[in-house]
Each structure stands twice: as C-alpha cells, then as structure tokens.
Amino acid sequence: MKFSIDKYCIGASSTIKEAMVVIDKNLTGGALVVNENNELVGTITDGDIRRAILKEASINDSIENTYFKNFKFVTEEHSKKKAKEYMLSNKIRQVPVIDKDKKLIDLYFLDDIISYEKKDNYVFILAGGLGTRLRPLTETVPKPMLTVGDKPILELIIEQFKEYGFRNFIISLNYKGEIIEDYFKNGSEFGVKIEYIKETKKLGTAGSIALVKEKFTKPFIVINGDILTGIDFEKFLNHHIKNNFNITVGVRNYEINVPYGVLVTDNMLIESLEEKPTYKFHINGGVYVVNPEIVKYIKEDEVYNMTDLIEDAMNNDYTSGIYEITEYWKDIGQIEDYRKANTDIHKFFKI
Template sequence: MEKWQEVLVESSTPIIEVMRLIDETTMQFAAVVDSDCILLGSVTDGDIRRGILKGIPLDRPIAEVMNRTPIHLMAGKSDVYYRKQMEQLKIKQLPIISEDYKLVEILFAEEPRRLLSKENLVVLMAGGLGTRLRPLTESIPKPMLNVGSKPILETIIESFKSYGFTRFILSVNYKKEVIKDYFQDGSHLGVSIDYIEETKRLGTAGGLSLLPEYPKAPFFVMNGDLLTKINFEQLLNFHVETNSSATMCVREYEYQIPYGVVETKDEKLLSIQEKPINKSFVNTGVYVLNPKILDEIPANNFFDMPDLFKSVMESNQSVSAFPLREYWLDIGQMDDYKLANETYWERFHDK
C-alpha cells in the first residue's frame, strides 16, 4: 500500500474514526472515495471542527462534514508542474484524478520538521493571584504549582515546544520572582523566554499592551493555569485558513436545569421539559491573534479578552471559534488541582 492510500475513507465512515486517522497520520488529511476509488471529497482537521461547531455528532458519517469540492488536478502532468501549483494555491495536499474522476495519487507538501523553531510568539499570562487555591498560592504563583513532577507553566511550555514553538513571553505580576528565577531565559528548556511585568492588574488582555514590539506573525495567547493536549499546529493552521484576525478556542459545556422548563404563549401552557440538559460553547483561555489586534488594546489599562474580542467583532474583523476536542482543564479551584494531578500521568506520559 502506498502512503497516500492510508488516508482513503468511505463516505459512511464515522467522523470520529476519520478524526483518529487524521490525528495518527503525519498527513493531517483524508480523501473520501467510493468503492471504485472515485473522489467524493476531502477532510481536514478544520472540516471536522467546523462540524463540531454545528452540533454534528461524531458518530455521524464523514460525508456530513467533508469538503465536497476539493481542489484537484487531472493526471498526466509532471511532478514539477503539480508542485508549482501546490505552492501557488498554498495547499498541502493535492489529489490527482483520471479522466473518469478516479483517484490515482495524492501529492503532499514536504512534511515540515516539527522541531524546527517556528517564528510565532507564545504569550503566557502568568500574573494571576490564584486566590481560590489558597493556601497553596500564598508563597508561589498558581502557574508554578506542581502537577505531576513539574510546574503547570513548564508543562505548557513543553507542549508548545513539541510543535516547534520556542519563543515565549511570560506576563508576570504576583510572586514574579519565583517564575523568573525558575525559568530565567529558558535556555535550559531549549526555548527563549522574555518577560513583561504588570505593575498593576491589567486583566487577561491588558498585559499585551506592554509587549515591546509587534509580533511579525500570528501569535498565541494562553492563560498560564491550563493543562491541555491541544494540537497547537492545527490551531494555527485553522486561524490562517479561516483568514481570521482573532481565534478563540472554545469547548462544549453541558449543564442541567434542575427544574421542569415550560414553554408558554400568553396564558397557555404549550410544553413541559423535565430537567433539560443545555449545551453551550465556553471560552477556554487559549487564543491566536494577528499582530494588528494589539491596536485594539488600551495602553496600561485593565482589559479582558472578552472585551478585546467584542472590540474586534464590532470593527467587522473576522473572528473564529476553534472547538476543542482534546483534553483541557482549567485549574481554578482545589478540586481542579486534585483532578489535574490524578490525570497528569495518563495524559502527558511523563517519564
């Protein structure tokens, strides 16, 4: 079996199976074909995440989220021609089909070396007081609490590094010396770390006004008290592919109303639904922003991320939601901290 044949799926294949295939292969792509290998569509991680936002269950057929009009070219041209077309179209996969639309090959752009340092900056917000985790945070800041064998912040940095992101700025305030003494310039972790210091509380976005210069490319912002297995490369690709000015990672949250919910019209009772379960997407504290977004942040004033996203939307710029399907935990309270330690060894395979 050739490499490209490993990513062929039928239209009836459940979304969750294709999702696993995309995650497990280096190609990050699947082609949907029929029994005669006729090309029906293509699937990327972004296609699946857009389906999640629409509420499509993961046990539904992949046909419900696939791209039915994928870019493709006819067979018979040279490899040089195809590679030039891929470069011009800025695509990473190119299906090649015969005159009867049978898939004969899939060309892939050269796999980038993941460990090659990428230019995108990562800003980690690590200045919070962590009052809900006292007395643990009376002597150290929350991002420095050990989960497993190391501080939360170190696990976050290592997660980004595993995808080639090695340039960090830590926004610090409370007990900042503890963070700076531990990480220093980051060289012992194989990364580069700089710091911005908040002299007063600036919120979850206000600290970005202290960045010494504009980043040269889209950059990450993440709260320093999260544990997650996000594929940061897929997140950045999604941000770029959707041509977004700002992308917010969201997660589905279920909550049950503990009463019977009634629907009425005037004085008439129309229906009763006993203790319904509602679903909403919530903010996870992970973002990708374009450099120009910094113009929306007031200098040295308290400003939260929801304020920033509202400002960007009001100015009619493109804003996207990236639904998480990976492990994510906000360590905000004692129960969360306990759960983080219970799940760390399984999730992060620390040795």
C-alpha cells in the same frame, strides 16, 4: 471525520477481498474496522490476511474471524505528545483516535507528528494572577508554579508549545513573579527563548500585551498560565490563518442537563414542553490566536481583558472565530481542579 472513511476504514461485515482493496489503496499496510455506528471495533493488516489465507480462508470470507479486536488506540483527550510516545514505545506507525463513545474520529501518523517546523510566532503567557482560590497552596508560590506531576504548570505549558515548534515566549508577571523568572531565566535551559513583562499594577488579561505590541508582526497565541491542555497548537494556529480570522478563541463544549420538564411559555400560555433537556454552550478556553492589527485596541496602562479585545474586534468589523478544543483541557482554578490535573497528567500526557 477528519480523514476519508473510504481510504482507511472498512465495515465489520466486509469480506477479506474488500479489506485487501482498502489496504491496497491507503498504502498503510492495514485498515480500521468500524461497525454500523462508526464505532471502532478492530484493525486488520495485510499480515492478518496472509495468515488467514495460509489457514485456507477464502478471500470471499467475512473478516469477522480475521481482524484484530484487542487493538491499540488513544482517545481524543490524549495529547499528541503522548500519542507519539505511545507509538514509539509500541513500535507502530499509526494509531486511531476515538471519542468517549468509541467512535472513530481521527488517525494519527507517526511521520506527521514526529517533529514540527520551528515557528517565529510568539506565545504570550498570562502568569500574573493571585491564585486566590488555590490558597493556601499559592501563599508561597504563584499559581503557574504549582506542580502537576513532577513539573510546574508553566513548564508543562511551555513543553506543549515547544512540541509543536514554538520557541519564542513572553511571560507576563505580577504576583511572586520573581519565582517564575528565577526558575526559567531566559529559557535557554528549556530550549526556548523567554522574555518577561512585569506588571506594576493589575492590567487585566490583555492589558500587558500593550507593553510589547511592537514585537508582534505575525499572529501570536495568548494563553492563561493555569491551563493544562493537550491542544494541537499548530492546528490551532493554522485554523486561525486558514479562516482569515483576526482573533480566534479556543472553546470547550459545555453541557447542562436539566433534570426536570422545561416549559416554554408566552405569558400565561404554554407553547411547548421539553422533558429533561440538555443545553449546550461554547465556553471560553483561555487560549487565543491574535492578529497584530487588532492589538491597537488594547488600552495602555488600563485594565483591559481578552473579552474586551474580542468585543472591540467585532465592533470594528474584524472577524472573531472559534476553535473547538477536543483534546484534554483543564482550567486549574480551584483545589479540586488541581487535584484532578495531578491524576490526569499520567493518563493523558505521560506513558
């Protein structure tokens, strides 16, 4: 878990007195009630306890009839922006975060996410793709300008970064790039600063970075212009810095369920049998933190991809690490992904 169980949580079979001790220690005025499987089953506040005692409950009684079971929460896929808006609209100061199995994984505090310190670190957005798999939608507009909800994907990306204090953006353009530049201009209308790189030929997912390499004096973030995600970009950057990585790749967990028994063999002999196994992988999430010192490996005026940069970094003894994206993430590469994103935007990003 990302925070102390002892400090904020209490078992569902605990007594009122034990709940009072936890609440007294954490200074939040309440506690999270979890069962033996670490599933969140309720919340209890000092007000709940006070009302129970007024009804002549003993402090040695179980909290079973005292804690609140219809509690408010967000899931790990919700963006922090939505979590903040959710807390403000419900007039609450903290909200628990649960995963798909209802297990408690985090606790968001309003004071921690109400505002973020402004950052000088650049965000480099790759927005020059042809969007071939999204035709006919991309015949008149570039893929990053397709609307999700009521805004272009690219605007949603910029808003997400701005929420975490990022203000400096460089957008790499190619296919119908003038539409993007006409819409965002210098970024002032969106409260940010935007510069543009115009590729005269395809340079791959990293090649255009070489055109402005002198600008990078701090770690910077690179993101594909068709990624919709609720990732905590400040945590992502801090994770990179804390672990002394030279490049960090945001990754998603990907599972493949094999519906058959799998035989592990050596020539003609069976060594073992796995019945309907599940294989887990980390897949590239299309978002990276890059240190300035490895930008030198990016080939100028040549096709060069982010995967090439990762390999060059590793081959030259630079540290390449990962950051697991647990929040919402969608690569909008095909029509069905685009449709799903338009459904998800209201669930995970807006009230």
